[in-house]
Amino acid sequence: MAATGTTSKAIAIPQRKERTPLGDAIEQLLKNRLAVASGLFIVLLILMASFANFFNAYAIQGFETTPHDPYAIQVLRDNNARPGSTSSSTKLEGFVYWLGADNLGRDLWTRTLYGARVSMAVAIVAATVSLIIGLVYGLVAGYFGGRIDDAMMRVVDFMYGLPILIVVILMQVFFKAWDRQEDTGVIFGFLLDMNQAMGGVLFVFIAMGALNWLGMARIARGQTLSIKQKEFVEAARSIGVSTPRIIFRQILPNVLGPCIVFETLQIPGYILTEAFLSFIGLGVDAPTPSWGIMINEAYQGLRSHPHALIPPAIALTVTVLAFNFLGDGLRDAFDPRLRE
């Protein structure tokens, strides 16, 4: 259906020069200023988070932070310091808390910046896992159809009824148990290191992704169903191209666009889930900061120390907004039916 839309348009306006659907989409996307601004913001955020060692308040103000992680530096006496106040510690003499300090006397600018790492990592990990599983599942179900499709969609129906929370706790529990064992092998060792760097939520979000592919699978399946009836697929099949090859070389590229758009719109959900998990106490391990845990530490003090809530809340809100706008823009751009 999507493809017919473009063709009819191309026929209707023959004077336009020849263009690819992708080119169309990009041009359309660039027209949407909000989406562009959101995209730039996200890129900037990822850069800042990646180079947080240089952008944290201690580094910028020229304080040596080794061997501690900058986000863990605390001066208890400075707890809940107001924005713009100076540290009372002799070791941090002259250090200014630009955004204030939290209830353990830790710099909020620094923690919010490092917190972006967890949020971005969560978004990327969960989105990738969900994209891969959902895409493969949907492709297979849609391509083979019939009984296989029926059975696979029953599994999807079944999983819809599963409360994610139980599985998330299960995963937390199991992976933490592994963590306590010494000998874990190369791959696990790597994953465990990653997990530690992310404050122990890596696996939770792998689990999130592994559960949240249902919508993706439906979209991929729907797209596959329509594309597999196209002539070029028929042609490939008739000349004996192998099934995996047809799926991955012919169908996948055509299905990928809508799926990526869909996934972009799922990212805000992952970021908010991290905040929810922090609320129920299953978030990152201290002292690693994440926006969720920072909000959770500060929301009770809204009326006493609002400055501690503002940085993580705004960072989270703006990021979620940005992903939403980017996703909306992408969808508008990729869906020719919605164009002006």
Added chain:
Amino acid sequence: MFSKKFLAVSALAVLLVVIAACGGPPPTPQTITVVETVEVKVIETVEVVKEVEGETVTVIETVEVEKIVEVEKIVEVEVDSGNPDEDRVVLDTHIGSEPPTLDPSLATDTTSSFFIDQIFMGLTTFDDEANVVPALATDWEVSEDGLVWTFNMRDDVQWVHRDPSNGEISTVRPVTADDVKFGIMRTLNPDTASDYAYILYIMAGAEEYNTADPASDEFADFEAAVGVEVIDETTISITVKEPAAYFPSIVGQATTYAQPSEIIDLYGDNWTEAGNIVTNGPYTLRDWLHSAEIYIEKNPEWIMADDVQIEVFGGPIIQEASTAMAMYENNELDTMADPGWGPPLPDMDRIKADAQMSEELLIAPRLCTYYYGFVNTKPPFDDPVVRKAFAAAMDRQSLIEFVTKGDQVPAHSFAPPGIYGNVAADFSIGGFMVEASYDDQLAQAQEWIAEAGYPNGEGLDVVLMHNTSEAHAQIAQAVQAMWQEAFPDANIDIENQEWAVYLKTMQPDTDDSEKPNIYRLGWCADYPDANNWLNEVFNSKSSSNYARFNSPEYDALVEEAASVADPETRAELYRQAEQILIQDETAIAPIYYYTYVRLYKPWVSIVINPVGGDPVWQWTLDADAKASARGE
């Protein structure tokens, strides 16, 4: 004819009441006008012609005759719009969580226990200094060998029932020794499956009965062998399996409270619902809308009912402390006092800085100790010197001042002040943890860690674990930073586990490889005696001995202390035990003794019980001040 009209008018009146109750936002009494049919006695004057026999004389007499007629009348009726507490003294509070039960045999948590203590009475109770005082029992004596305790009971305590349809509270029958026996036996019955049954194992035959198979033939024999005997209506004797000087505090536990057997037989599991329950304490249960609200109401038949000023106590169940705090500040609540659910931590600075609220803040000692335990069998913490270094490298004063903010007291012993046999005043035990100057403490810690072979903490890989909770995470992070500063080359990680998993990890029989090096835990008194602390927790046979502390000398001390009667000998034995646990071996690092942090509006005056539920019946409330503060 009459009844039909009457029905119609009543229906109209009811309808009006309903509309009045539902419609208008201000729930004030209203006057409405209704047309009512009433029977009226009318006195009519009738002329009667009397004939006198014999002669026909007609006398006209005027006689008054009573007659009943129906008349329609317009009356003004005052409608009570559904607020029964209009003229009563009501204390509005918030309840921090839904109590899992109000059954004395089954209660385990602070909220349940609080309400049970308001509506039931034990043989004994505790005063505001945690001393055992008589309650249902008037006095008691113990036999020469210390094995048989005889309690004489009051004969004037009544079971009462509140009828939910009209709110009337009426007496059922007096509380007898049989009810006490029934309560104890019900707690011990394995089918009741009481969590705290084990606290009664000191009674002769109790453990055997509680662990017997209810399906077996000998079950009745086990039941009969429990050493609880009713002497007469108001006398009960309890045999213990070994002398236990602390026994009077055991019979102040909810698990030993008198229970009404006929009501429990009648309603089964639902006997504690409002309307079913019968109670014998200063209050009785009025409403329990599950998960939403609880109200208790004064028991007018209670022995000291004349002294009870607050007539209704209760409020909504709100778990979120910051929400409850908002209601408190909005004068919707008179207290912010649910045990364990004081004002939200981030608001403490504001409360202390506020002229009004700092006056309302009440901080009182609580019989709990917060501590970090070391897994004594797991290297490098199998070395007491390492344990001492970590215990010393904690700036408890700063932690309290800047993190916990509840004026807690830095701890250097396991049992806190207020527990019989505590050594909190003796700084020769654990004094190195609470030196006047933290710098000295730190220097000592660094010296010790070097002596143990880890200069500057080099080579130390330490995992500190706590159960998932915001408050524990804050403390762990602060302590981690302190240790990191004291031992810069050490690698110290914090982990947290969900409570059920955490306990599984910490069980003494879990393999050491799955355990952290350091764990956090708090211990609160079940009864205010060091036996509940030193013996029940760190005896090497205890299931709560997560530190895997194993000292035969210590075990001998605490076991002996449990069985001797002389108070001074017991205190000395507990002192020696603390000496080993804290000073010599440093199996754990006590951090602070808890406090209750609560807010009370100025119109409330209170009495606190550090062991269990506060005696609300001794509280008072200035209803006029409350009303004017609310602008009513």
Added chain:
Amino acid sequence: MLAYIIRRILWSIPVLLLLTLTVFLMMRSLPGGPFDFVGDKSLPKSVVENLERRHHLDWPLAWQFSSYVLGDGITGGICTGLSFLPGCELVQAGARIGVSEGLIFGDLGMALKLRGRTVNELVAESLPISFQLGMVSMAIALIIGVPLGIMSALRQNSWVDYSSSFIAVLGLSIPNMVLGPLLIWIFPLTLGLFAIAGWGARPPFFLGFIPNIFDWEFWKHAILPAITLGTAFSATIARLTRASLLQIIREDYIRTARAKGLREQIVVVRHALKNSLIPVITVLGPLIVAVVTGTFVVEQIFGIPGMGKHFVTSIGNRDYTVITSVTLIYSVLLVTGNLMVDIVYGWLDPRIRYS
């Protein structure tokens, strides 16, 4: 149509049963049990054994599941008939303690941590309240979402579109634990409007779940939590309305209507809007279920005695029966919600035929 509905319902039964089994097994595989601890303390083995026997947790898993689904009566009957089956001696020993009449007879079992209470009671007291909160939230989501979506679509890529999207998405982007306390601060505390916490309607409810909506007490307590919850869903609704309206105003029949010279307003309201709301209805099913069950944060902050807390606390408590049963209820709601949406969808859009 009827055949279709019946088939769907029949299909859902094995799915629900499988789901129950899955959750049942998942919960059992978590370390720690419901009776390993009480408060901050662990319990002696003897007491744990009493508690487990009381709730049949000493039975083999298969028999526990059988007791949960079929009830003690049938389970006991099976064991009497086939007493050679493994574990039957435990079942027979425990049969004198009744725990569950069985799921198939509508008994969801006994709660393990809330002593003496049945899951049926827990659901009966909390589900209506969650339902009421969910309905008000959904109404707010629609009231905010649909107009914003329409405005966006009619002025695509203009500042109206951007600001409408911005407002709609803003509600979604502010986490509930920030928005809730913020609303409490602004309205009840500062302006004296609405209640801070609690729930205004109390049982009995009309038909078991409908409160007296003419009672100000109800709205006083419902509005703030419903805004907190509803704004998050208004973004989804606005987005769907926008997309579907954008698509429909490009359809031929709209072009025809315009060509006839009908006023733009009439074209939009009479022709485009009605059809563009059909896709919005498809998401209402899952959304309503999400709103009814996914309310933990809002419940916690506003002190509402709803069902969301059972999902969270019963896992931490290892309350096997509660979590299994509330999950089952969640799934039944989801299946019902989706089915109803499909029926309404077919009714609204004559092109759709179920077979």
